Amino acid sequence: MVDFFERLGALTLSVLARLGLATLFFGAVFARMAQGAKRGALLVREIHFAGVRSLAIILVSGLFVGMVLAVQGYEVLQRFGSADALGSLVALSLVRELGPVVAALLFAGRAGSAVTAEIGLMRATEQLAAMDMMAVDPISRVIVPRFMAALVSLPILAVIFSSAGVIGAYLVGVELIGIDAGAFWSQMRASVDFRLDVLNGLFKALVFGVAVGLISVFEGYHAAPTAEGVSSATTRTVVISSLSVLTLDFILTVLMFRGLN
């Protein structure tokens, strides 16, 4: 029994220590954002690494998610004779929820884990220490550009994901199943509000970008400098990012859409 409390206490303390470490780290990252923003070339490089290289998986996933939504949505809607509403069903699901959320989950798996592994290896091979000894701040030089790349890339990826999804739904719904194209688009446009739906969705993606970006760089920067340490940091990035994205999504959805429709 005492053993149990001892373990619980130790766990609590280690979690608190980790949170404290994370808070200090986030403070340091934010304090150096302005400096980091001046290094355009570095940022471009990291957007290429995180954003451009995630494009393929985002496009393909978006297309398939849209196609599946169309098939399943049609199945349900046609029972009530409302197959024409397919466009609005698909577009609203994508723009409000699936676009930002699925893009963020894919981004955490594709780019977040890679960033963690990269920074973790830089730490394990003393590259960060070497930089620090060369009087170059590793947080401004290595961490901030990677964090900002996530911040910039994820909203772009989310809107591309949603667009690909709408196109996928169009291909299945209109071209394959044979819903009237006019009804598909007009229902969609009647129900999707640019500001309330599209921009809110983008804002969600931005918040997810901050979360996934911070978690990835934090886990990498504080990874144990061993092969095992880097691999478990990579896993933690994906797990913690995914849970954070889903939790944040719930909170944001309640805040944004409560009272609307």
Next chain:
Amino acid sequence: MNRSKTNVAVGAFVALGIVALAFMALKVGNLVSFDSAEGYRLEARFDNIGGLRVRAPVKSAGVVVGRVEDIRLDRDTYEAVAQLRIRPEYRFSADTIGAIVTSGLLGEQYLSLDAGGDSLYLKDGERIIKTQSAIVLEKLIGQFLYNKAAESSGDKK
């Protein structure tokens, strides 16, 4: 990777994002609809608004002409008061009839405006006098059953 190649790739990536956003704005969403601050306000009172919600479209002859901006209950008369925002280019005569209609059998409810023949037009802040409340399915069915029952009891006599 070559620096200029990277720049081109990132530039294309951002451009694709902008195209996707434009697609969202013009094709998927209704950015062009109008800003909620634009247009003039009308008020309509109903005994029952049914499933009408804030942001529901206001249509005339099937064309979207505005949106429901606010719905509240009048504390004295217990009527539902719907605040509408109508696009400035559309004008409606003073005897316009406002009705709450459902698109399709189970579709969303919207407010339909049927223009009358009056030469006076409704101005900002004015009220649509003639309204027709939402059809509540339960009431309809109840009424139907009552009528049937009344009919059959009449037949027996």
Next chain:
Amino acid sequence: MSHPVDAPLIELKNVRFGYGERVVLDGLDLTVPRGQILAVMGGSGNGKTSLLGLLGGRNIAWSGSVRVEGQDVGGLDGSSLYALRRRMGMLFQFGALFTDLSVFDNIAFPYREQTNLPETVIRDLVLMKLEAVGLRGAAASMPSQLSGGMARRVALARAIALDPMLMLYDEPFTGLDPISAGIIGRLIRRLNDAFGMTSLIVTHDVNETLRIADRIVLVSDGRIVRDITPQEVRASDDLFIRQFADGLPDGPVPFHYPAPAYAQQLLGGAVGGGGAHG
């Protein structure tokens, strides 16, 4: 700098340092005059690498003072510390080259970060440093394509890019074949003399150390136990020095980690020396 030229470049007084509850340096005193190559030797886990961390300001001493060129390293704020580090070079154990940059870009890194020199000047400087370590031909290679010895030399070229006054070497010979180790050793000596640097080498390699160092200190139990020259090491019959120089497994530094008596532990069946779990 107000610091006089003839004063020692490095002065450590009564330094205590450790990690958590483990004390690794306990009352260490060390003075290094300018121009000298000092080798710090001692068993693993004796705080030799921590010593480099203290000098570079990456570790902060628990107590005592660490002075480089008269400045208290532990008490410097961020920008003064970076100003001091610009005048230091450090060669990490496995080179710590930036794996995503080519050899050329690795060496250009300190110039691009710390100076406003035009790219043509940087190019010439990089080639000069590469020439100094004999690897001008490898400028376009990536670090992953280099052998261990070559990577170490590139890292050395990068460390001396800004012509530091003080060079810190963390195990520069570890994992190298004798020829590569010899090349690194000779480079350390040559660079030290040619550029008027002061060097501090943390190492296990007795042969190379005896060949290039001006002075050797042996660290044990967190403090300096011998302070001698290579000649003295060769001639000495001090048991402690002989154990290091000849690599004897047992001597004043015991082979065994402290443990209860062997027979007693085997018979008692207890792990960790106690009987608490019995």
